[in-house]
Amino acid sequence: MPKVTPAAGDDEADLCGVLDADLGWALGVLFRSYLKITNAMLADLPGGPRGYQVLASAAGDRAGTQLALAQQLGVDRTVMTYLLDDLERAGLVERRPDPADRRARRVVTTDRGTELLARLTQRLRQAEEHLLGPLEATDRTAFRELLQRVATQIDCLDPAPDACAVVEEVRDAPIPARRRVRT
Amino acid sequence: MPKVTPAAGDDEADLCGVLDADLGWALGVLFRSYLKITNAMLADLPGGPRGYQVLASAAGDRAGTQLALAQQLGVDRTVMTYLLDDLERAGLVERRPDPADRRARRVVTTDRGTELLARLTQRLRQAEEHLLGPLEATDRTAFRELLQRVATQIDCLDPAPDACAVVEEVRDAPIPARRRVRT
DNA sequence: ACAGATCATCTGTCGACCAGAACATCTGTC
DNA sequence: GACAGATGTTCTGGTCGACAGATGATCTGT
Numbered sequence: 001m002p003k004v005t006p007a008a009g010d011d012e013a014d015l016c017g018v019l020d021a022d023l024g025w026a027l028g029v030l031f032r033s034y035l036k037i038t039n040a041m042l043a044d045l046p047g048g049p050r051g052y053q054v055l056a057s058a059a060g061d062r063a064g065t066q067l068a069l070a071q072q073l074g075v076d077r078t079v080m081t082y083l084l085d086d087l088e089r090a091g092l093v094e095r096r097p098d099p100a101d102r103r104a105r106r107v108v109t110t111d112r113g114t115e116l117l118a119r120l121t122q123r124l125r126q127a128e129e130h131l132l133g134p135l136e137a138t139d140r141t142a143f144r145e146l147l148q149r150v151a152t153q154i155d156c157l158d159p160a161p162d163a164c165a166v167v168e169e170v171r172d173a174p175i176p177a178r179r180r181v182r183t
Numbered sequence: 184m185p186k187v188t189p190a191a192g193d194d195e196a197d198l199c200g201v202l203d204a205d206l207g208w209a210l211g212v213l214f215r216s217y218l219k220i221t222n223a224m225l226a227d228l229p230g231g232p233r234g235y236q237v238l239a240s241a242a243g244d245r246a247g248t249q250l251a252l253a254q255q256l257g258v259d260r261t262v263m264t265y266l267l268d269d270l271e272r273a274g275l276v277e278r279r280p281d282p283a284d285r286r287a288r289r290v291v292t293t294d295r296g297t298e299l300l301a302r303l304t305q306r307l308r309q310a311e312e313h314l315l316g317p318l319e320a321t322d323r324t325a326f327r328e329l330l331q332r333v334a335t336q337i338d339c340l341d342p343a344p345d346a347c348a349v350v351e352e353v354r355d356a357p358i359p360a361r362r363r364v365r366t
Numbered sequence: 367a368c369a370g371a372t373c374a375t376c377t378g379t380c381g382a383c384c385a386g387a388a389c390a391t392c393t394g395t396c
Numbered sequence: 397g398a399c400a401g402a403t404g405t406t407c408t409g410g411t412c413g414a415c416a417g418a419t420g421a422t423c424t425g426t
Contacts, residue, residue: 103422135329
């Protein structure tokens with residue numbers, strides 16, 4: 001039987017490139033790098049990078065309730081609670097009772113929060129540019145533009161109507177997956 | 184002293200767009216979406232999406248030792264241990280003693296692993312395309328190309344020589360950050 | 367007024383991740 | 397060849413964040 005040679009001719013071209021062409025890998029690398037830098041940069045800010053996003057989202061107050069805020073940022077609603085706790089304790093945002101619905105709280109930024117947000121935004125922009133360093137200035141803006149487009153579109157139709165259909169096709173892959181046993 | 188007005192004329196234009204223009208937000212949205220889809224799709228595969236990446240990286244065996252593998256994929260080396268445990272138990276990869284260095288293990292894919300990898304790669308490509316759906320075909324490839332370029336470059340010079348310099352500038356932001364108290 | 371749904375919060379539990387120790391092995395020097 | 401220090405892998409313990417479910421307050425419909 002023909003055993004697969006470790007360095008076959010054209011197979012290698014396929015397999016070697018698998019990782020490099022994988023969207024997930026590239027995304028992961030970039031995302032981790034982003035987190036590393038911003039975590040260091042926003043070490044003093046309560047929620048880290050996500051605290052910043054909450055602040056930013058609260059400033060452009062289109063998303064009133066904190067549930068809307070949560071799913072806009074992709075965090076659990078229970079997490080949003082203590083995330084806001086920390087930000088409020090730092091005096092950057094305020095929970096205000098919604099006049100229309102007394103269950104809900106509207107999240108607004110304090111003056112201090114707004115001011116800090118402006119400063120941090122500037123710094124972050126700088127860091128982002130650093131991250132995209134390997135690209136030409138033209139490509140950088142192009143990349144940003146494309147990424148924003150994808151993100152905003154996904155954000156709207158995230159429940160991915162036919163994602164399930166895609167998944168279903170894979171059901172025919174029989175793998176005896178088994179988690180490692182506990183002692 | 185001029186206090187910052189909460190909703191000044193042109194300031195608002197800035198703040199509303201803060202989130203939309205934030206690279207981190209867009210990255211997060213896309214990444215989470217990617218994880219959600221691939222997690223569902225690779226539910227049977229031991230390590231999930233990362234298991235796939237390990238498999239892919241092991242197939243293009245340029246990275247022999249599992250430490251190299253680990254830092255190529257951005258996971259802790261202790262995590263790589265049981266990640267490989269699971270994959271090996273599923274019969275997809277094999278730990279083979281490195282002939283040159285008996286401490287190290289070379290990770291190679293079994294025939295079954297190689298075969299499965301090919302199949303999964305195809306499916307994932309499909310899912311990725313679905314994820315990039317909102318883009319035209321032309322923009323899709325452009326986006327991929329740019330992302331790959333950024334990722335590969337970052338991967339090389341990740342320690343970010345002047346990242347520290349960027350961080351240092353922020354030291355002047357006095358924030359009384361305080362974690363929530365335990366009862 | 368009442369039943370069911372919804373928002374925010376609290377609690378408990380579970381799994382992942384990371385630092386550090388331990389073991390086996392390599393590399394250099396003498 | 398023998399030793400000291402460095403390196404690859406695995407194991408262990410502690411810590412932290414995330415998600416499920418229950419709870420209290422409030423809204424909406426009938």
